[in-house]
Amino acid sequence: MIKLFFLFLLKDFKNYLLDSNKSWFAISFFLLCLLIFPLTYGSSVDLLKKTAIASIWICALFSNLISLESLFKEDYQNGVLLQYRINNIPFFIIVMTKCISHWVFTSLPIIFFSPIFLIFLSGSSNDAMGLFFSLLFGTPLFSLVGMPIAALTLGASARGPLLIFLSIPFFLPIIIFGVLGVNSFNNGSYSEYYLLCAILSISIVILPYITIKILWESLK
Amino acid sequence: MLKYFHKYANPVKFLTIVLPVRKIMGILSLGVLSVGLIFALFLSPPDYQQKETVRIMYIHVPAAWMSLMIYAFIFFSSVVFLVWKFPLFLILAKESVTIGVIFTFTALLTGSLWGKPTWGTYWVWDARLTSFLVLFFIYLGLKLIMESFSYSSKGDYTFAYLALIGGFNLPIIKFSVDWWNTLHQPASILRTGGISINSEMLIPLFLMAIGFLFLFIYILLVSVDINLKKRKIMYYKNKPNN
Amino acid sequence: MSKEYLLKVKNLSCERNYKIIFNKLSFNLYPRNIVFIDGNNGSGKTTLLLCVSNILTYSGEVLIKKGIDNFGYVGHRNGLYDTQTVDSFLYFWKNIFNYKKSYQAIIEYFNLNKFIDVPVSSLSFGQKKKLSFARLIMMKSKIWLLDEPLSGLDKKTKKIILKLIQEHLSLGGGALATSHERISYFDKNKVTRVKID
Numbered sequence: 001m002i003k004l005f006f007l008f009l010l011k012d013f014k015n016y017l018l019d020s021n022k023s024w025f026a027i028s029f030f031l032l033c034l035l036i037f038p039l040t041y042g043s044s045v046d047l048l049k050k051t052a053i054a055s056i057w058i059c060a061l062f063s064n065l066i067s068l069e070s071l072f073k074e075d076y077q078n079g080v081l082l083q084y085r086i087n088n089i090p091f092f093i094i095v096m097t098k099c100i101s102h103w104v105f106t107s108l109p110i111i112f113f114s115p116i117f118l119i120f121l122s123g124s125s126n127d128a129m130g131l132f133f134s135l136l137f138g139t140p141l142f143s144l145v146g147m148p149i150a151a152l153t154l155g156a157s158a159r160g161p162l163l164i165f166l167s168i169p170f171f172l173p174i175i176i177f178g179v180l181g182v183n184s185f186n187n188g189s190y191s192e193y194y195l196l197c198a199i200l201s202i203s204i205v206i207l208p209y210i211t212i213k214i215l216w217e218s219l220k
Numbered sequence: 221m222l223k224y225f226h227k228y229a230n231p232v233k234f235l236t237i238v239l240p241v242r243k244i245m246g247i248l249s250l251g252v253l254s255v256g257l258i259f260a261l262f263l264s265p266p267d268y269q270q271k272e273t274v275r276i277m278y279i280h281v282p283a284a285w286m287s288l289m290i291y292a293f294i295f296f297s298s299v300v301f302l303v304w305k306f307p308l309f310l311i312l313a314k315e316s317v318t319i320g321v322i323f324t325f326t327a328l329l330t331g332s333l334w335g336k337p338t339w340g341t342y343w344v345w346d347a348r349l350t351s352f353l354v355l356f357f358i359y360l361g362l363k364l365i366m367e368s369f370s371y372s373s374k375g376d377y378t379f380a381y382l383a384l385i386g387g388f389n390l391p392i393i394k395f396s397v398d399w400w401n402t403l404h405q406p407a408s409i410l411r412t413g414g415i416s417i418n419s420e421m422l423i424p425l426f427l428m429a430i431g432f433l434f435l436f437i438y439i440l441l442v443s444v445d446i447n448l449k450k451r452k453i454m455y456y457k458n459k460p461n462n
Numbered sequence: 463m464s465k466e467y468l469l470k471v472k473n474l475s476c477e478r479n480y481k482i483i484f485n486k487l488s489f490n491l492y493p494r495n496i497v498f499i500d501g502n503n504g505s506g507k508t509t510l511l512l513c514v515s516n517i518l519t520y521s522g523e524v525l526i527k528k529g530i531d532n533f534g535y536v537g538h539r540n541g542l543y544d545t546q547t548v549d550s551f552l553y554f555w556k557n558i559f560n561y562k563k564s565y566q567a568i569i570e571y572f573n574l575n576k577f578i579d580v581p582v583s584s585l586s587f588g589q590k591k592k593l594s595f596a597r598l599i600m601m602k603s604k605i606w607l608l609d610e611p612l613s614g615l616d617k618k619t620k621k622i623i624l625k626l627i628q629e630h631l632s633l634g635g636g637a638l639a640t641s642h643e644r645i646s647y648f649d650k651n652k653v654t655r656v657k658i659d
Binding site for chain 1: 478512515517518519531532533535537538539540541542543544545546550554557558559581597601607
Binding site: 153195 | 354357358360361364365368369372373374375377378381382384385386389392393395396397399400
C-alpha cells in the first residue's frame with residue numbers, strides 16, 4: 001500500500017515535471033495576476049500596501065482555479081482512470097497523490113516565496129509570518145475542495161468555465177479565513193488558523209471519499 | 221416502510237396519485253396569494269418608520285424563506301437519490317432548481333429595492349446579503365451543471381453530488397461570512413433590531429409564505445409532469461425496434 | 463470441456479443514457495475459450511465489457527470464478543500517459559501488478575527495443591496498442607476483455623497480438639473480444655459467438 005502510494009506520487013511528480021506547461025503554468029499565472037494589482041492602483045502606494053495580503057490571496061485563488069482543470073483531465077481522457085478502476089487499484093491512493101502533487105506544484109511555490117511577493121507589493125514585513133502560515137493552512141484546502149468539483153465536471157461540455165464558476169463559492173470560506181487570519185495574527189489571535197486547520201482536518205477525512213464516488217460515477 | 225415507499229417512488233405512479241393534489245395546490249396558491257396580497261398591499265398598516273415601503277417585506281421575506289427551504293429540499297432529495305436511487309427524487313430535485321433560482325433572485329432584487337429607501341443604498345456587504353448572494357451562485361451552479369450534461373445520464377449523479385457538497389458547504393459559507401462581517405462591520409445605516417412586527421403584519425406575511433409554498437409545490441408538480449413526458453418521448457424515440 | 467466457467471453472464475440488461483442498450487443477454491466463458499461479441503456499431507459492445515467488469519450498473523447476473531478479482535482490459539483509449547517513456551510506463555505497471563519477471567522479454571516480443579526511451583506521445587497508434595497489451599501481460603489476469611483489439615493495426619502486429627491471445631488461452635485463460643476479425647484463427651470448438659441486436 002505504502003509502496004503503491006509512493007509509486008503513484010513519483011509518477012504524478014514526474015508527470016508535472018515533464019510537462020513544463022503544467023508545472024510552470026500555475027506559478028507564472030500567479031505572477032501575472034500579481035502584476036495587475038499595482039498597475040490598476042495607479043501610483044497610490046498606500047492602497048497597494050493595504051491590499052497586499054488580499055492581492056496575494058486572490059492571485060493564489062486564481063492560479064488554483066486555473067490549474068484545477070488539469071487535475072483529473074488527462075487520466076480521464078486517455079483512459080488510465082478506467083484501467084485503474086478495472087484493475088481494482090485503490091482510488092484513495094490515486095486521489096491523494098493527485099491532490100498532493102497539485103498542491104506541491106501550484107501552492108507550495110506561492111507559500112515559499114510569499115514573503116518576497118509581499119515586499120514586491122510593498123506590504124509591511126510584519127505580516128510576512130502571518131501570510132506564510134495562512135497560506136500554509138489555506139492552500140491545501142484549495143486543492144482538497146477543488147478535487148471533488150474537478151471530478152464532477154469531467155465529461156461536461158465547456159468544462160473550464162463551469163469548473164471556475166462552481167468552485168468559487170466553495171473557496172469563499174477559505175479565502176475569508178485566510179485573509180482575516182493574517183490581520184489577527186499580529187494582534188496575537190490565532191482563531192482563524194484554528195478554524196482553517198479544523199476545516200482542513202474534516203476535509204481530509206471526507207472529501208477524498210466523495211471524490212472517489214464521483215470519479216466512479218464519471219466513468220459510467 | 222421502504223417497500224411501501226418504493227411503490228410511490230415510481231415516477232408514473234406518483235403522477236397519477238399526485239394529479240388531484242396538483243390541482244388543489246394550483247387553486248389554493250392562487251386563492252391564498254390573492255388574499256395575502258390584498259392584506260399586504262391594502263389592509264395591513266404601514267410601518268411607523270418605513271411608511272409604505274414596508275410592503276416590500278411581504279414579497280421579500282417569504283421569497284427568502286422559500287429559497288432556503290427549496291435548497292433544503294434539493295439537498296434531501298439528492299441524498300435520497302444517492303442512497304436509495306429513486307429516480308423520482310432526482311427529477312424533483314432537478315426541477316426545483318429553476319424555481320429556487322427565481323425565488324432567490326426575487327429575494328435579492330426586492331431586498332435591494334427595499335434597501336434603497338431604508339438604508340439609503342441598494343446593496344450593503346452585510347453578512348446575510350452576502351451569504352444569500354453565494355446561495356444564488358450555488359443555485360446557478362446547479363443549473364449550469366444540469367445544462368452541461370443534458371445529453372447523458374452522467375449528469376444525474378453529478379447534479380446530486382454537487383447538491384450534496386453544496387449543502388454541506390452552505391453552513392460553512394454562512395459561518396465564514398458572519399465571521400467576516402463581525403470583524404469588518406461596514407459603515408452603513410443598517411438598523412439593528414429590524415422592524416417591530418405586530419400581528420396585523422404577521423398575518424399577511426404568513427399568508428404570503430403559505431401561498432408561495434403552495435405555488436412552489438404546484439409549479440414543481442407541473443414541471444415534473446413535463447419532465448416525465450419528455451423522458452417518455454425520448455424513450456420511444458430511442459427504442460431499438462419501433 | 464470442463465464445466466467450471468470463468469465467467470457466467472445470465473440475463474444481463476443494461477440501461478445507459480435513458481435507453482436500453484441490450485436486454486437479457488446470457489453466455490458462459492470457459493477456460494481456454496474465447497467469446498466473440500457481434501453487433502453493429504453502437505449496439506453496446508463496449509457497454510457489455512464495462513458491465514462485465516462491474517463499472518456500469520446492470521440488472522441480471524455476472525458470476526466470476528472465485529479468486530479472480532481483476533480483468534485485463536484493452537479499449538479504444540489506450541490508457542497511456544503522454545509524458546511517460548516506454549520504459550517508465552512498463553516500470554510503473556510492473557510495480558503496480560507486482561510482476562516479478564523482467565519486462566525485457568515483453569519488449570523483445572513486441573519489437574520495442576528501439577523505442578525504450580521514447581515518450582509515449584511520439585509513438586504510433588500500433589505501438590501504443592502494443593504497450594496496452596504489454597500491460598495486459600504483466601497483469602496476469604485470467605479474463606481478458608478486448609475491445610476491438612485488432613482494428614487499425616497492420617498485418618504483422620495483428621499476427622503478434624493474435625499469437626499473444628492464443629498463448630493466453632492455452633495457459634487456461636479466457637477472453638471476451640468485440641471484434642469479428644480473424645475468428646478463423648482460433649480453434650472452432652473454443653469460440654463462442656454472442657450476438658447483440
